[in-house]
Amino acid sequence: MSLIESAHEFVRRYRNRDIDKTALPMLASACPGWVCYAEKTHGSYILPHISSTKSPQQVMGSLVKHHLASVLGRSPSQVYHVTVMPCYDKKLEASRHDFYSDLYMTRDVDCVITSREVADMLAQEDKSLAEITEQPLDSFAKVLNIDDNGTEAGELDGHQGGGSGGYLEYILRHSASALLGVTLDDLKYKTLRNEDLKEVTVEVNGKVELKFAIAYGFRNIQNIVQKMKRGKLLYQFVELMACPAGCLNGGGQLRTSGEETAKQRLAAVEEIYTSVRINTPYDNTLIERLYTDWLGGHDTDKVKAMLHTEYHAVEKFINALTIKW
Template structure:
């Protein structure tokens, strides 16, 4: 039975609370005899469950078995389902691999660390240093431990954004029954480089299989729009387990983490002339759910018996490593950054490196870049700036941004300018929906066929990725007095890195030819 549209779900908790535990239910097989003779359930002092009949008889019940495949990425999963992954993907596991590298030369592996910009911003906010200083000092820290390479995920983010934008334009044209221009596409003219780039960026078949199971073989027909973001593993897991009908709407592009995994295990393994399983890839992320994402079977290479990302550690776990090693990020020496896998330029005046990022919010600029790309490709509107705070005036008069109901739901509407023959017409409607309160409203509208958006950037955490469950809390003695103020501060630090369009990344241009 469907819920009435008048019903409002209250007391939903979007934040991870370590004291919560995933409920592990008991399996009760009901027979006709049980219906005729009602029973009750009791719990003893050890936590065991017993079925008690009316005559006093007791039967101990077995707990149902729940695996990570059953996890809904709810607010309590960090202490239950994900605890299995914490043992495999943690700073302790990284220490073990570093130690093994030093002791057993025969099994020596190349260790690569990739750092997310959200984690970089969180550490910069705590230690009151710049994101560039964080990147260079963490590079020194990890290389002192025995790590061979430290990259940031700017390249993989740019690749993911470009493919997401291209996918959206394809969906929009298909939805509007408008044929693309007759000019040759990269797939038609490329000598193999673009195909390889897209193989690294495109999502594997795991979710497509889930779509087929949930909705039938023809589920994607007529379901091109709205296109929904695919980089938040908490949101993807929630959609797969509870709302299968939205899966055809989800972008097929991999997240930046998994794109980076493909770059390391595919592209770099070839350049270094080693097998993918001879590389140990560690990803530093703001979210515990990234551990779940890295463990998905669709990101496992059966032939080489390796994952694209072997270990995910959160920002908080990196901070713990610094503490354990007696390292102070405020005064630590700095090391040079890798020039290829770091988005930066040299200042023309000082010849010093300047760190670059992606325009848009701390969730990675997905909505902003796709909107700008679509405006140009579909309507020939150049120089559309969307890298401004919500509700700020934009540089294009046809774009309006407004906050709806709460700060975690924003709408972006693009109108074509009025002409003597026609008034201004809305042509693109985008939205950013953060937190499960807003996500539930979104999926309900999609199910009812009442969603007017063309694209939605969906994130499970209120405040987006800078407020991920693995991020740092305000330090003691900080001037920031509330969680919201701290998230806003980390967002400002994130935006302090100059944003440059993914299409201006020379490495990306080289990959696409």
């Protein structure tokens, strides 16, 4: 739902770009490290450009605490929600007051455990995932008592786009269709200064209509921000992630062992990530039912409350000891 809502948000911003000068470029906000950096360093200048759509972790938090709990006949405070993430900053994200219910006195995500912490806990119990018998995942439709008639979206061979959930890929495909009436085939990424900085364009009749970019790592992020401030950024959308190589290389991922290098470990993780078959969000009956049954449609106040958030400039504290006299 985070991908779908982000795509809808971009289309709204694009259509409103001539009225609202802060509508574009839209900057992806699924990375809490990037968000903290923007709030503390660039404040009100950058914040209007950050996508207001919640990250997948927090969208799931809203779904679990404010819909699943109701389906189960429970109060949100009676459901304990745990996520496993590749990033320690996801703990900070979950602790934001924006994701806390004063009414029910509970967080949307109660506990965040990193991949590394899962491995450490297994090691403490002298257990290995290889020893555990695989079990099928519970059907989310079944848990929510939704009859999807087996018509969830078709499968892709593997994750598309960058190593952080494919925001650019999905949003570009949706926008090309919704705004230009164009169906895109395989996207051709152009690598710029390094592998963590790439761009992709959509042309119609020889004219560039959409130009998106991926920028991973703080050096690339800083370059993007500086270009924005100088009015020289040519992209309408940028997928920003604090970690080089994106979430696959998150700070909470397992460390290397033995003679394996960090580069080799990342390559192995990327191979697994791109080989896992996934369902595309397009025409997913389950998601559409959630929009209807839970949120009352795609453009409602409940959508704004459950799937969107706000970011806040952090005022810099100044005292006599920090002033250069």
